[in-house]
Amino acid sequence: MIREPWLDGWTVGPKLGAFEAATAESAPRPVRLPHDAVRDLPRSATGDQGVHTGYVPGGVFEYAKTFEVPAHWREKTVRVEFEGVYRDAVVFLNGDAVVHEPNGYNAFEAVLDPYLRYGEPNRLTVEARAHRDSRWYSGAGIYRPVHLVVADPVHLPLDAxxxxxxxxxxxxxxxxxxxxxxxxxxxxxxxxxxxxxxxxxxxxxxxxxxxxxxxxxxxxxxxxxxxxxxxxxxxxxxxxxxxxxxxxxxxxxxxxxxxxxxxxxxRLQVDPQRGLRINGVPVDLRGACVHHDSGPLGAATFADAEDRRVRLLKDAGFNALRSAHNPMSRAMLDACDRHGVYVMDELTDTWTRSKVAFDAAPGFAERWRHDVDALVAKDLNHPSVIMYSIGNEILELASPAGAAWSRRLAEAVRALDDTRLVTNGINGIIANLDRMAEIAAADAAAATTDGPPSDEASDPNTMMATMGDTMARANASELVTTSTEESASVLDVVGFNYAESRYELDRELFPHRVIVGSETFPSRIERMWELVERLPHVIGDFTWTGWDYLGEAGIGRVDYTDEPDYTPTGTVGPYPHLLAGCGDLDITGHRRPVSYYREIVFGLRTDPYLAVHPPRHHGRPTATTPWSWDDSVSSWTWDAAPGAPVTVDVYAAADEVELLRDGVSLGLAEVGAEKAFRARFETQYRPGELIAIARSGGREIGRTTLRTAGEPGLVATAERADVAPDGLAFVGIALADASGVVAGDDDVAVTVTVEGDAELAGLGTGRIRTEESFAGPSVTTHDGRALAIVRPTGEGAATVVVTAEGFAPVRVPLTFRA
Missing domain, CATH: 2.60.40.10 (Immunoglobulins)
Known part of the structure; x- marks a missing residue:
């Protein structure tokens, strides 16, 4: 069998109608796969995809490739394997339709035999579209790898x-x-x-x-x-x-x-008395939800990028990932296998009722079995996959028809693979949207300043953000208990989204039920993890999210409400918000303060962590969402006058923390006085050295130091200087002094050029509000950092050159060989 990557020699352009004339703007341009057709399109505040995609437009695109078909292929079978095309892919050969795959996340084959013209060039085209069909940034086009297979008529098919x-x-x-x-x-x-x-x-x-x-x-x-x-x-x-x-x-x-x-x-086992066990050993799932985009690469899926995400997430303390809300890529599954990360792989975000205008719901009743088959075929050999999720926050789940669909899907998965657990991300409020009046009435007896949403209820994120504690009470209500009971009963593990109020309740109501927190607020991890550790029937927690992502723009942002143009917008981040802003790691892989707080809560870190609130914002009123963390950075380098007031947080699993500035004690603070695992200090900023010492029982258990950066220079470092020809090179860029201390409060524009056998594939930062393009060649650093991603164009070598006004340029050598 000849099975080879089929990534070069493609073009892409907007799909023209049969009677539309080509223009200079519509001319196809050469691309290498995998490729995201919408990443570099101009964004607009008035675009009809809006906040869901980070104000990136959609479109209809046509990929094309011309290839020679030798005469001896008559004795073979020829097919093209697509790992994923978003969305509604239609493959044509020489103008004849070969296959249609509506699902943008399914792997599929195009068998070319009936349409080949032997001994001459053949033209393969692939149409794909993305338009108001997703609640997050989906990307578009042939965004996952493609392979050409030339085999004997008797052969081993895909996933044989x-x-x-x-x-x-x-x-x-x-x-x-x-x-x-x-x-x-x-x-x-x-x-x-x-x-x-x-x-x-x-x-x-x-x-x-x-x-x-x-x-x-x-x-x-x-x-x-x-x-x-x-x-x-x-x-x-x-x-x-x-x-x-x-x-x-x-x-x-x-x-x-x-x-x-x-x-x-x-060996995989689970029960409500002993929880989850792998090979007989108890395991609590330290989980993170992840979307499928790769940040500066858009939705384009590369094995090296997926491996890097998995590796960095595990380094940050996670041992499990939930692919939200679509099947995980093969490359990420491979990485989870290699690095030892458990996977909850999810089928879909919708069943038969739509969440956005043009999503997959209308075709679900006809296509569901095909989609289940594709999910299980992809996952079955991967030891990392321990749970299949049949859906996420399904609108019809609490209805009799939804219960029937729950059972149908769960049994279909088991018929194909009964070696894994079946779950579902249940949100009792979303499942009962049409009964919100009942929920509000039931909650009216409780004194509360928060309440059910009014005109913004159509946006589920805004609804959940505005409901506050009402949502917890509603999820534990009799209405949710009874309306979701059948759908939950078909599952091996009941996944609850934002419903920790059910954990202890269900231990009494449903003593045989096993629960996982399939989606939870990052700001409540200390409460979530206490429940996981204390309740054996609760086997883990999956925060929203582990890695930041494109779209659902600004749901984790922090607004300063005294800004002249501030307008309350719920969870809708106004243009030019691009990123969600709620990841433990930002889209470049840099760990945010919440990541270190979580690591301490998990019991994986004994040293305290210092998170400093920018002095320039001291005392200003803020507005946050349940997905937000504080606006803080682990830095003691600020463009602020000596003596400026500043808030310093210290995260620690300790009784108390002492803070020292330049060797002088600033006092002690109790850990947990306002928030578990946190001590807060109000002090003054002065350049120098800040030390936090954590103590329990009077004994020091760890310390952390921050120092003010000296004269910063431009620094660029490749994570690996030797890269495979089909891999990626990740080059970190920072403004740092000779000791490596980053000066993060004076960002500058950096320009990246690549010399030699490589090209710039992506350039970005963790800034959630930006109009800068990931295509480069320039970007403004964020908190002193940026990331360049370089793709080889073959074996050989390249040099990445980074420049910024007022700084000496930096040259980073790379080599590419198998």
């Missing part, structure tokens, strides 16, 4: 070998292999399938083979059970990966096809 480990003991494990063989020929064929299992070190562990007869135009499944002695088990603490190589041979023992798949051997 499925691996499960139903029987695992300490001394041996049984690996069940099921391989699909496809016969596209006109004749019955008997072929032989051979499997070879390799251990984490590459050593051979078990082999087996069997003949299989395949009728013409059909599939057949070959199965075998192989024993692995003393297996290395996969978990977040020890992500041991095995590999199975599958070979297909004909009647003369000549190889027809081959494939390889990674898998892990692990």
């Amino acid at each position: 070998t499925r691996v499960t480990t139903p029987d695992v003991d300490a001394d041996r494990a049984v690996v069940h292999l099921a391989t699909t063989v496809r016969n596209s020929s006109r004749h019955t064929r008997t072929v032989r399938v051979t499997w070879a299992i390799e251990g984490p070190s590459g050593a051979g562990l078990a082999t087996g083979s069997t003949p299989v007869t395949v009728l013409p135009g059909s599939d057949a499944v070959a199965r075998i059970r192989l024993a692995v002695e003393a297996p290395a088990l996969w978990s977040d603490a020890s992500p041991a990966l095995h590999r199975v190589r599958t070979t297909l041979a004909d009647e003369r023992s000549e190889e027809l096809d081959q494939d390889a798949a990674a898998f892990g051997i692990r």
Whole structure:
């Protein structure tokens, strides 16, 4: 089989109607895949996609590629594998329609055989569209990788070998292999399938083979059970990966096809008394929700970017990711397997009732089984996947029809894979939007200054933000209990979004129920994690969100309400907000203060953390949302006069904190007086050294130091200087002194150019409100930092040159080799 990346030689342009004339603006331009067709389009405050996509417009796009079809391909089957095209992809070959895939997140094949013209150039085109169909930034186009496959008519299709480990003991494990063989020929064929299992070190562990007869135009499944002695088990603490190589041979023992798949051997158990156990070991899920975009790359999916996200999220303390609200990319699943991160993979954001004008709901009733099949086929071999989520905040979930859909979807997933858990992100308020009057009436007896929304209820984020504590009480109401009971009963683990008020209640009402916080407010992690640790039937918490993302712009922002142009807008971030602003890590991978607070709450960090509120904003009134964190930075370098008042927060798992400035004590503060794990100081800014010392029981348990930056220079460093030709180089840019202390209060415009065998793929910062383009070549640093992403154009070398007015330029060498 010839299976090769098919990423070069493409063009893209706006799709023209049959009677539209081409213009200079509509002329196709060359691109390399993966590619996001909307990332670089001009943004506008008046665009009809609005805050959902960060004011980035949609459109209809056509990708095209011309390729030679040699005559000997007549004896082969030729197909193109797409890992994802957003959205409503239609593939044409030489003008003939080949396949239509409405779902923008499904992998699919285009079988070209009936339409090929042999011995001459052929033209493949792919149409894709994105317009008011998503509540977040989706991107558009061929945003995930593409492969060309030229195979024998009898071959192994995509995801041919499925691996499960139903029987695992300490001394041996049984690996069940099921391989699909496809016969596209006109004749019955008997072929032989051979499997070879390799251990984490590459050593051979078990082999087996069997003949299989395949009728013409059909599939057949070959199965075998192989024993692995003393297996290395996969978990977040020890992500041991095995590999199975599958070979297909004909009647003369000549190889027809081959494939390889990674898998892990692990045992998954859950119950309300002992919680979640992996290989018999209790596990609490320290979870993060993530969207699918890659920040400065837009929605374009690259293996190196996905690996980097997973690695940095795990370094920040997370051991689980929820793909919200769509199936996770293959590259991110691979990374979760390698790094040991558990996955809740989600099917969809809607079932049959729409949330935005042109989403996938109208076609759900006809396409749902196809989408479930695609999700499970992609995930089945990945040990990281422990839960399938069948939906998120489904509008009809509390109705009888919604309960029937819940059961139908859950059983369809189990029919394909009964080795994982099934969950659903249930929001009892969203599921009862049409009964908000009842909810308000039931809550009226409680004295509260907050209340149900009025004219802004159509935006669920604004509704949840304005309801305040009313939402917690409503989620624990009898109405929500009874209306969601059936839909919850079909699940192995009940996912609750923003409904921690149900955790203790359900222990009494539904003693056999296991719960996960499938989506929670980041500002309440100390309360969430106390519940997870104390209640065995609550197996984890997934914060919104682990990594910041494009769209839902400004839901985590902090506004200063004394600004002359300030207007209360709920969670709607006015233009030019681009990012959500609620990630523990920003879109460049830089950890925000909330990330360190969470790490301390998780019990993973003993040293305290210093978060300083900008002196220029001292005393100003603020407006936040439940997804906001304080406007603070871990810095003691400020453009402020000595003696200016400043608020200093110290996060610590301690009894008290002492703060010292230049060796002089500024006093002690109790940890938890206003907020758990936090001590707050009001002091004055003076350049120098700030030290926080955390103590418990009178004994020091850790300390942290901030120093004022000296004369800053322009610094640029590649995370890796040696990159594979199909990889990415990430170059961090900072304004820092000779000791590496970042001067973050005097941002400057930096320009990035690339010399040699590479190109600038993306350039950005964590600033949530901006009109700067990710395409570069210039960007203004944010808190003294920026990130350049460089893509090789082949093997060789390149130099990244970073310049800024008033600073000496910096040159970063890179090499690209396999």
